[in-house]
Amino acid sequence: MLTLAAYFPITNPTLIFFVVLCIILFAPIIMGKLRIPHIIGMVLAGVLVGKYGLNILERDNSFELFGRVGLCYIMFLAGLEMDTEGIKRNSSRFLIFGTLTCFVPLIMTYFMAMWLLDYSSPSSFLLGCIMASNTLIAYPIITRYGLQRNSSVSLSVGSSMISLFMALVMLAGLTASHSNLNIQHSTLSLLLFWLWFLLKIALFCAGSFLLIPRVTRFFLRRYSDAVMQFIFVLSVMFLSAALTEAIGLEAIFGAFFSGLILNRYIPHVSPLMNRIEFIGNALFIPYFLIGVGMLINVRTLFEGTHMLWIVGLIAFFGTFGKAVAAYLSSLLFKLPKAEGNMMFGLTSAHAAGAIAMIMVGMRIEVAPGQYLVTDDMLNGVVIMILVTCIVSTMMTEHAAQQIILRDNGQRTTDNTTSQTPEKILLCVKYPEIAPQLLELAIMMRNTKLNNELVALNVVYDDQNSSNHRKQGLQLLEQLQQQASASDVRMVTQVRLATNIANGIKHAFRETGASDIIMGMHVHTDNNPKFWGEFIQSLYNGLNRQIVLTRFVQPLNTLRRIQVCVPSRAEFEPGFQRWLERLCRMSGNLDCRIQFHGRHESLILIREYVNNRHPNVRGEYTYMAHWNELPKLAENIREDHMFVVVTARRGTISYKNAMDRLPNELMQHFSGKNLMIIFPDQYGETKDESMTFTEAQHHEESSIYDWLLKKLNKTH
Numbered sequence: 088m089l090t091l092a093a094y095f096p097i098t099n100p101t102l103i104f105f106v107v108l109c110i111i112l113f114a115p116i117i118m119g120k121l122r123i124p125h126i127i128g129m130v131l132a133g134v135l136v137g138k139y140g141l142n143i144l145e146r147d148n149s150f151e152l153f154g155r156v157g158l159c160y161i162m163f164l165a166g167l168e169m170d171t172e173g174i175k176r177n178s179s180r181f182l183i184f185g186t187l188t189c190f191v192p193l194i195m196t197y198f199m200a201m202w203l204l205d206y207s208s209p210s211s212f213l214l215g216c217i218m219a220s221n222t223l224i225a226y227p228i229i230t231r232y233g234l235q236r237n238s239s240v241s242l243s244v245g246s247s248m249i250s251l252f253m254a255l256v257m258l259a260g261l262t263a264s265h266s267n268l269n270i271q272h273s274t275l276s277l278l279l280f281w282l283w284f285l286l287k288i289a290l291f292c293a294g295s296f297l298l299i300p301r302v303t304r305f306f307l308r309r310y311s312d313a314v315m316q317f318i319f320v321l322s323v324m325f326l327s328a329a330l331t332e333a334i335g336l337e338a339i340f341g342a343f344f345s346g347l348i349l350n351r352y353i354p355h356v357s358p359l360m361n362r363i364e365f366i367g368n369a370l371f372i373p374y375f376l377i378g379v380g381m382l383i384n385v386r387t388l389f390e391g392t393h394m395l396w397i398v399g400l401i402a403f404f405g406t407f408g409k410a411v412a413a414y415l416s417s418l419l420f421k422l423p424k425a426e427g428n429m430m431f432g433l434t435s436a437h438a439a440g441a442i443a444m445i446m447v448g449m450r451i452e453v454a455p456g457q458y459l460v461t462d463d464m465l466n467g468v469v470i471m472i473l474v475t476c477i478v479s480t481m482m483t484e485h486a487a488q489q490i491i492l493r494d495n496g497q498r499t500t501d502n503t504t505s506q507t508p509e510k511i512l513l514c515v516k517y518p519e520i521a522p523q524l525l526e527l528a529i530m531m532r533n534t535k536l537n538n539e540l541v542a543l544n545v546v547y548d549d550q551n552s553s554n555h556r557k558q559g560l561q562l563l564e565q566l567q568q569q570a571s572a573s574d575v576r577m578v579t580q581v582r583l584a585t586n587i588a589n590g591i592k593h594a595f596r597e598t599g600a601s602d603i604i605m606g607m608h609v610h611t612d613n614n615p616k617f618w619g620e621f622i623q624s625l626y627n628g629l630n631r632q633i634v635l636t637r638f639v640q641p642l643n644t645l646r647r648i649q650v651c652v653p654s655r656a657e658f659e660p661g662f663q664r665w666l667e668r669l670c671r672m673s674g675n676l677d678c679r680i681q682f683h684g685r686h687e688s689l690i691l692i693r694e695y696v697n698n699r700h701p702n703v704r705g706e707y708t709y710m711a712h713w714n715e716l717p718k719l720a721e722n723i724r725e726d727h728m729f730v731v732v733t734a735r736r737g738t739i740s741y742k743n744a745m746d747r748l749p750n751e752l753m754q755h756f757s758g759k760n761l762m763i764i765f766p767d768q769y770g771e772t773k774d775e776s777m778t779f780t781e782a783q784h785h786e787e788s789s790i791y792d793w794l795l796k797k798l799n800k801t802h
Contacts, residue, residue, distance in 0.1 A: 096138065096145040103144055106136065111373040126224075126438050127473045129373050133380020140385065150378035157375025158443050159342035160367040163324045165251060165440065166346020167353060167360065184242050184416040185249025188434050191415075192408025193219040193254075199404045204397060210459055212261060213448045217468060218405035220254040221247050222438035224476050225483035228737065229433070232487040233660060233768075239426035239486075242416070243433035251440055255340050258444055260284070263335040265451050265459070287334040292344070299323060299348045307352060317362050320349065337447045379442055382449070383469055384462045397467040402474045409435040425489035432482030437475045441468060484737070491658050491739050509533050512600035513542045514591055518562055520606040523638045525566050528604050529573055530642070530675040531634075531668040539576040541598045542566050545590040548583040556581055588624035595629065602668070603629070607637040607761070626735060630768040632661050634668070637761040640725065645678050645760065649723060650730040652684030653713060655740040657691045661767025665732060666692060670700040683710040683719060713744040720755035728760040738768055 097103055110132045118128030136143040193215035200211035229240050263284050306319050324345045331341030353360050387394055410431050417427030445468045448460040511528050515521040528540055544559035546552050563579035570577040580598075584590025595603065603625075626633050650669060656662060673680040680703060682692050689707040696705045710719075716731075723729050733748060734741040752761065 096142050098145050098147070100147070100149065103147065103149065106144055107374060107377060110136070110377055111369070114373075126376060126442075127469075127476065129376035130380040130383070130442075130469055130472075133377035134383050134385055135380075136377075137381030137383070139381075139383060144381065146378065146381045150374065150381065153371055153374035154378040154446075155338070155375075157367070157371040157373075157378075158446060159324060159328050159338055160371045161375070161443050162255075162339040162343040162440075163346040164364065164367060165248075166343045166348075167350055167363070180242055180420060181245035181249055183419065184412070184430070185246035185253070187412040187416055188221070188246050188409060189219040189250035189253045191412040192405050193257075195404045195408040195411075196401070199400055203400055206464075207453070209261060209265065209451075209453060210448075210461075210464065213258070213444070213451075213459055214401065214464065214468075216254045216258045216261070217437065217441045217444050218401070218408060219257075220251045220437070220440040220444070221409065221434045222436050222440055223247055223433060224436040224438050225433055225479045228480065228483045228487060232491060232739065234429075234487055234490060237426075237429070237490060239417070239422060239429040239490075240433065242420075243430050246416075247434055250434075252343075254440070254444070255343055258447060259288070259331075259336040259340045262337050262447065262451060265453060284335060288336070291330060291334055291336075291341075295327060295344060295348055299327075299345065300352070303349060303352050313358065313362065316359050317366075320353070320359070320363060323349065339443050339447060376442070379446060379469070383466055385466075387462055387466055394463065394466065397463055398470045398474075401467050402471045405437065405471065406435050406475055406478060423493070425486055425493055428482060428486035428489060432479055432484075432486050435475055435482065436479030437468075437472050441472055445469075488739055492655075508538075508599070508601060509536055510538050510598065510600045511540050511602045511604055512591075512595055512598060513540055513566075514603060514605035515542060515544055515562060515566065517606060518565075520636075520638055521562055521566055522569060523642060524604055524606055524636065525569055526642050527634075527636060527672070529570075529575055530672045531602075531604070532575075533671075537576075539578055540570060541594075541600060542570075542577055542579045543591065543594050544579075544581045545584050545587050545594070546581060547587060548585050552583055556583070586621070586624075588621040588628065591621075591625055592629055595631070601631065602664070603631070603633045605633070605635060607635050607763075626765045630735075632664055632668075632767050633765040634665075635763040635765075639758060639760050642676065644726055645676055645728050646726045647678055647724075648673055648676075648680040648728045648730060649719065650680065650682045650732065651710070651716060651719060652682055652688050652692070652732050653734060653740045653742065653745070654685045654688065656684070656732055656734075656766075657688050658739045659734070659766050659768070662691075663695065665764045665766050666695055667699070669730065670696060670703050673703050673705075674700055679704045679706060681706040681708060683708045685710070713742055716744075716748075717751055717755045720759075723756065723759050725759070728762060729756055730762040730764065732764045732766065735765060735768060 097106060110129070114128040114132045115125045118125050121128075134140050137146065196218040197211045197215035200206040200214050201208065204211075206214065223244060226244070229237075234240055264280075303319075303323070307316065310316065310319075324342050327341035327345035328338035329341070331344070332338050353363070413431035413434060414427045417424075417430060422430075445460060445465060449458055449465065451459040453459050509532065511532055513524055513528050515524060525540075525542070532538065532540065542563050544563055546555045546559055559581045563581065567577055567579055578598075580594060582590055582594060584593075591603070594600075607622075622635065648669065669680060682689060682705065684692070686709060689709070693705065693707055696703055719729070731748065731752070733745055752763075
C-alpha cells in the first residue's frame with residue numbers, strides 16, 4: 088500500500104484526463120444501479136478521487152479551466168431550454184407562482200441561517216438564493232406519464248425559470264456588492280454604487296437584445312457548416328460571460344442571459360441543439376461536477392452532529408418553503424390537491440443551479456483570506472441536493488399517478504391509440520421461427536386498412552457481417568414469398584448496426600411503424616439470459632408497443648389464449664392497442680381467449696370485446712394479485728398461448744413483482760407457447776437526446792433489487 092500510495096496523487100495531465108473519462112463513463116452506470124441522480128454521482132466521484140478522499144487526482148489547472156466552462160455551460164443550457172413563449176402566454180399565473188416559489192424559501196432560509204446556523208447576512212442571503220432556485224430533475228417522469236400539457240406541469244416549468252432568473256439577478260447583486268472590499272459604505276456611496284451597477288446591467292441587457300439577435304440571424308443564414316455554427320454559439324456565450332464579469336456580475340449570469348436570447352434561434356430538436364447538449368454532457372459539465380466534489384471535505388461529516396444539523400436545516404427549510412409556495416399557489420388558482428402535489432414535486436429539487444451558485448459564493452471574498460462559503464456550507468448544500476432530488480422524484484411520481492387515476496373516465500375512453508396509423512415492424516433473425524412471426528403479424532394486422540408489413544433483419548457489424556447479411560437477405564426473400572401467398576404487401580430491409588437495439592429503433596422511426604413483433608431468442612447456449620442481449624435496451628428506449636413471442640407448436644393448433652392483465656392496465660395509453668391485437672388474433676384463430684385480472688380491468692375489457700368483437704369468445708377470471716402468476720401455470724396446456732401484459736419500470740401499471748417475471752417464466756412456463764407485450768407509453772423515444780438534468784443511461788435493475796433477491800434466498 089505504501090508503494091502504491093507513492094504514485095498518488097496523479098499529476099500527469101494525460102493520466103488525469105484518462106481517470107476523469109473513466110469516471111464520466113462508469114459513474115452513470117453505478118449511480119443507475121443505486122437509483123441516484125447522475126449529477127450527484129459525478130460529485131460523489133469527485134469526493135472519492137480528490138484530496139479529501141482517496142487522493143487519486145490532483146486538482147490541477149484543467150479542473151479550473153473545464154470547471155469554469157462547465158459552470159457557464161450549465162446556465163447556458165438552462166437559458167436555451169426555457170419555454171419563453173409559454174411564459175408569455177400565461178404570464179400572470181407564472182409570475183405569481185414564480186414569485187412565491189422564489190421568495191418564500193428564500194426568506195425562510197435566510198432567517199433560519201441567521202438565527203439557527205449563525206451565518207452572516209451575506210452568507211444567509213446566498214443560501215436563500217440557492218434555495219429560491221430549483222432544477223426540473225423530475226421532468227422526465229412527466230414525459231413518461233404523458234402529462235406535459237397538464238396545467239400544474241406548465242405552471243411548474245414556467246415558474247422554475249422565473250425563480251431561477253430572479254435568484255441569478257439577486258446573486259449578481261450580491262456578487263457586485265462584494266467586488267470591492269474598500270468601498271465606502273456611506274449612504275451616498277452605496278446609492279451611487281447601486282445606480283451605476285443597475286445602469287451597467289441595463290446597458291448590457293439592452294446591448295445584448297439589440298446586437299445578439301441581429302448577428303445570430305446574419306451568421307446562421309449565411310453559414311450552414313455544423314462546426315462553424317457550434318463555435319459561433321459558444322463564442323456568443325463566452326463573450327456574454329466575459330462582459331458580465333467586466334461590469335461586476337458573475338459569468339453565469341451572462342451565460343444564462345445569452346441562452347435566453349439565443350433560445351428562439353436554436354430549436355430544441357435541431358442538430359445544433361443536439362451538438363451543444365452532447366458536448367456539454369459528455370465533457371464540460373461532468374468535468375465541472377467532478378471538480379466540485381474534489382473541493383468537498385468529507386471529514387467534516389464525522390466531526391459530530393453539527394454537520395447533520397446543518398444539512399437537516401438546509402434541506403428542511405428549503406423543501407418546506409417550496410411546499411408552502413406550491414400549495415398556496417394551488418389554493419389561489421383553485422387547483423385540485425393532486426396538482427398541488429405535482430407543483431411541489433417538480434419545484435422542490437435543487438441540482439445544477441444550486442451547484443453553480445455555491446461555486447460562485449466560494450469565490451466571493453468578504454475579508455482578506457475569508458470567503459462567503461465555508462466548507463460546512465458547501466458540504467451541506469451538496470448533501471441537500473441529494474435529499475431534495477429524492478424527495479422531488481418520489482413526490483412527482485406519486486402526483487402523476489394521482490392525476491392519471493383521477494382522470495379515469497377520460498383515459499379509459501380515449502380511442503386515439505387504437506385509431507393511430509397501423510404499420511407492424513417484424514424483426515426476424517432465426518429461420519426456425521420467422522415464418523410463424525409473419526403468420527402472427529398477419530393475424531394481428533387490420534385487414535380493412537391493408538397496410539404493408541415491414542420485415543427487418545439487423546446484422547451485427549463485425550468480421551462476419553457479409554455472410555450474415557446474405558443469410559438475412561435469403562430469409563427475408565422467403566418471408567416475402569410467404570406474405571405474397573397470403574396477398575399481403577411487405578417491404579424488407581437488412582441493415583448493419585454496431586448495436587442491435589439501436590438498429591431496430593432507427594428502423595422503427597424511419598418506417599413510421601406502430602408496433603414491433605419479434606421472437607424471443609432460441610439459442611440459450613449463446614446467451615443464457617431470459618431477455619437475450621438487447622431486449623431490455625429496446626423496450627427501455629422505445630415507448631411503443633413491443634410483442635415478444637415464443638412458439639412451441641404452430642399457431643393454427645392453439646385452442647385457447649390466456650392473458651394475464653396487471654392491475655391499472657386500463658390507465659395505460661396502449662391499453663386498447665394490445666387488446667385490439669389479441670382480439671383479432673383470437674378471432675382469426677377461432678379460439679377462446681381468457682383474461683385474468685382485477686374486476687376494474689375486466690369490466691372494461693369485457694365491454695370492449697362485446698362492442699368491437701362480438702364474435703370473440705371471451706372469458707374473464709378474477710386474479711387478485713400479480714403474485715398469483717405461477718398458479719396459472721397449472722392451467723396452461725400445450726395447445727394454449729400464455730400472454731403476459733407487462734409494463735415498463737415507472738409506469739402506472741408497473742409493480743415490483745414484475746421484476747421476478749423472467750425467473751417465474753423460466754421456472755413455471757418453460758416449454759409453453761408464450762407472448763410478452765410491452766404496451767404503448769406516453770413520451771417520445773430518447774434515442775440520442777439528453778439534458779444536463781437527465782442522464783441518457785438508465786439501469787433496468789438496481790443494486791437494491793439484487794440485495795433483496797440475496798436476502799430472499801437466505802431465508
